[in-house]
Amino acid sequence: MADDTAKGPVEAELRVVGGDGYTVWLSTDGGLVASAPLGGLSPPEELTKLFDRGVADTDRAQAGEQLYTALLGGDLAPHWAALRTAAAPSHRVLRIRLEISPPELRPLPWELLRDRNQWLWRRPELRWRRGVADRSEAPDVVRELGPLRVLVVVCNPPHDDRVLAEQELAVISGALERSPGLTHLEVLDAPRDAAELSRRIDRLRPHVVHFIGHGMPRPGSGSPVLAFVPAEGGADDWELAAESIADLTTWKPMLVVINACHAGKADPADWIGGMAQAFLDAQTRAVVSMQDDVASDAAVDFSAKFYEELGASRPLDDAVAAARSELARRVPATGAWALPVLLTSSAPDQVLPVDRLPPPGTSLTDAEKCRWYMDLGRFVGRSDERRRAWWALDDPTRTPNGTDRPVLVIGGHSQTNSARTGKSWLTNWCLITWFLRGHRVVSVNLAARLRPGPGIPDSLPRTQHKDWLSALRLIRQEATSPTQLCRLPDAAFGHFNAVLNHLVGAATLPPDELEPAEDDWQQFDDEIGDPYDKRKTGIMDAFLDALRTAAAGQPLVLALDQAENLMPGAFTDVLYQGLIRPVAYDHGAPLRLIVVAPDAWLSGKLPETDAHMLGRVSVDDFDSAQFMRLARAYAFRLGVPPDEQIEAVLESIQKTLTPHFGVETFERLTDILPVWCAARARTVLR
Numbered sequence: 001m002a003d004d005t006a007k008g009p010v011e012a013e014l015r016v017v018g019g020d021g022y023t024v025w026l027s028t029d030g031g032l033v034a035s036a037p038l039g040g041l042s043p044p045e046e047l048t049k050l051f052d053r054g055v056a057d058t059d060r061a062q063a064g065e066q067l068y069t070a071l072l073g074g075d076l077a078p079h080w081a082a083l084r085t086a087a088a089p090s091h092r093v094l095r096i097r098l099e100i101s102p103p104e105l106r107p108l109p110w111e112l113l114r115d116r117n118q119w120l121w122r123r124p125e126l127r128w129r130r131g132v133a134d135r136s137e138a139p140d141v142v143r144e145l146g147p148l149r150v151l152v153v154v155c156n157p158p159h160d161d162r163v164l165a166e167q168e169l170a171v172i173s174g175a176l177e178r179s180p181g182l183t184h185l186e187v188l189d190a191p192r193d194a195a196e197l198s199r200r201i202d203r204l205r206p207h208v209v210h211f212i213g214h215g216m217p218r219p220g221s222g223s224p225v226l227a228f229v230p231a232e233g234g235a236d237d238w239e240l241a242a243e244s245i246a247d248l249t250t251w252k253p254m255l256v257v258i259n260a261c262h263a264g265k266a267d268p269a270d271w272i273g274g275m276a277q278a279f280l281d282a283q284t285r286a287v288v289s290m291q292d293d294v295a296s297d298a299a300v301d302f303s304a305k306f307y308e309e310l311g312a313s314r315p316l317d318d319a320v321a322a323a324r325s326e327l328a329r330r331v332p333a334t335g336a337w338a339l340p341v342l343l344t345s346s347a348p349d350q351v352l353p354v355d356r357l358p359p360p361g362t363s364l365t366d367a368e369k370c371r372w373y374m375d376l377g378r379f380v381g382r383s384d385e386r387r388r389a390w391w392a393l394d395d396p397t398r399t400p401n402g403t404d405r406p407v408l409v410i411g412g413h414s415q416t417n418s419a420r421t422g423k424s425w426l427t428n429w430c431l432i433t434w435f436l437r438g439h440r441v442v443s444v445n446l447a448a449r450l451r452p453g454p455g456i457p458d459s460l461p462r463t464q465h466k467d468w469l470s471a472l473r474l475i476r477q478e479a480t481s482p483t484q485l486c487r488l489p490d491a492a493f494g495h496f497n498a499v500l501n502h503l504v505g506a507a508t509l510p511p512d513e514l515e516p517a518e519d520d521w522q523q524f525d526d527e528i529g530d531p532y533d534k535r536k537t538g539i540m541d542a543f544l545d546a547l548r549t550a551a552a553g554q555p556l557v558l559a560l561d562q563a564e565n566l567m568p569g570a571f572t573d574v575l576y577q578g579l580i581r582p583v584a585y586d587h588g589a590p591l592r593l594i595v596v597a598p599d600a601w602l603s604g605k606l607p608e609t610d611a612h613m614l615g616r617v618s619v620d621d622f623d624s625a626q627f628m629r630l631a632r633a634y635a636f637r638l639g640v641p642p643d644e645q646i647e648a649v650l651e652s653i654q655k656t657l658t659p660h661f662g663v664e665t666f667e668r669l670t671d672i673l674p675v676w677c678a679a680r681a682r683t684v685l686r
Helices: 057-072 074-087 159-177 194-204 242-247 275-281 296-311 316-330 364-368 371-378 383-393 423-435 468-479 490-503 535-551 568-584 608-613 624-638 644-654 665-672 674-685
Strands: 010-017 023-028 031-037 094-100 126-131 148-154 183-189 208-217 224-228 238-241 255-261 286-290 340-344 407-412 440-445 556-561 591-596 614-619
Touching: 010 057, 010 074, 023 074, 031 074, 057 074, 074 094, 126 316, 148 159, 148 194, 159 183, 159 208, 159 296, 159 624, 183 194, 183 383, 194 238, 208 296, 224 275, 238 242, 242 275, 255 275, 255 296, 275 286, 275 340, 286 316, 296 316, 316 340, 364 371, 371 423, 371 624, 383 407, 383 423, 383 614, 407 423, 407 568, 423 440, 423 556, 423 591, 423 614, 440 468, 468 535, 468 556, 468 568, 490 535, 535 556, 535 568, 535 591, 568 591, 568 608, 608 614, 624 644, 624 665, 624 674, 665 674
Parallel strands: 010 094, 094 126, 126 340, 148 183, 148 208, 208 255, 255 286, 407 591, 407 614, 440 556, 556 591
Antiparallel strands: 010 023, 023 031, 208 224, 224 238, 286 340
């Protein structure tokens, strides 16, 4: 017999239709099981008040039993019981889609269904959702490579809720960005109008759009709207109405989360059914919204657990179920757990068809062993720079994916004269992102010490700045190191070594055929040759060939960090002309390069005539207005959300800041805040 435990969930559908009375249809795995009339219900205006302040949990329980009896009692009861019994022995999840066709029944709190003292939407073996028939098998639904792109839109709530909105943003960041490379998160604060909102969505093309704010019925019509209060002075408050959703954007997010009160509930006369239904009708695959007022702290708790599960690649209905359970535990006897409404038009595990695809022979586990990967867990902010740097070499919005700029230059400038600006963090975040998109990645720190090969005396000069040949040998040394995430094979450099051994001390070019060799570690003799000496060109060509050989036809990203450790002439006269420029003009395909150095060092070293072929991103100090947001995000990354005492300390520090603060600020705070220091130590020990 087949092992049922290895099978997927049992799929069931409950559909309520109108006509001559209401009828409930029960189907499973695509086949009709039974139908029966919908039982009697209290007036909708009574059932939709069950989440009002002062309503007892016992009242919600009684209403839940009434809803259950109407939906699944009577003639459907034995069929429902048989369905649950059949799934139980094999431990298969029973996934139920509830489709309510009559618009007057949609606002009812079906999430309160209760039978035999059990809240059915909280049962671990049941996965409930509302929605229409799945569109996930349509031919235009394709899977794509991550990271998961998330846009959080802060609607600028009233002042008393602003801190809680910031906390919600912090928990989302903490849940999604703790594992680098899996998610890219951007925040849009209080867009001034619908056009700005539309532009940002179409630019990022997010898989998930999350609204933090307030929803309400439009006065006089009951049609639901999201209210926006622009952050910029002079801009008028504005509303996003449900009927405007269809034409809002060209890009259609796969999932929309509306963590705002009233957003899921509309006037019963409005057959659209609310803001959530409007997004679904506009081709969004799923919407999570709130069917009534949700306290801000409950909204924070919901988002924390929901995105923790979503970030772990759980199916959408699993993530919502886990968040319900978390709300029931943290805010009991309030009914807050029943407020989230999951509305879908696709199977929950197909709503976000976003994959990670490390290069063959590697896995995410390999990345997690890298020291620089673990450090990235504390890399906060820089969302705009992350996107521009990542997309410079591998734009996911291009069809087919590709780039016209295989070279990216990452610079940095500090307004506070700090030694660090986060260039290396940004570089490493891009590397892990590309790695999870199928690129092999190699990181070379040009400040590292060059070590001669076995049996070679260590007589190399100890200089701060390296010449061009030392740079090539260091790249080879680091690229073939066992510590690399994607180690290049030593054999790939055999022909380069042979060419190098010949040309460092000979005035003539080598013969066409040379046997692979080990490096003899001779120094280059500039005294031989002629004014048109082609030896350096020959060595650089052989090195580029070695990298192409190592790439083996697959995308390979080579990052050259701390390039300021090179002699200026070695960079501009040899390495740029013989390595960087050929790759920029696609002569090194499929090789891609990142050059990382301070802006001041880069100035004048990159020819203006090649500017159109080089991607450029620069990072500087943080804006002090973002201090509290970034500090909360940093604390959540450490796993220690700030309490009132830490919040007070952080607020007092913000008051002392100049317009900008350096990237090292949070590391310094970690040294002096005991709870942060202990959390960092635990991370290091892991």
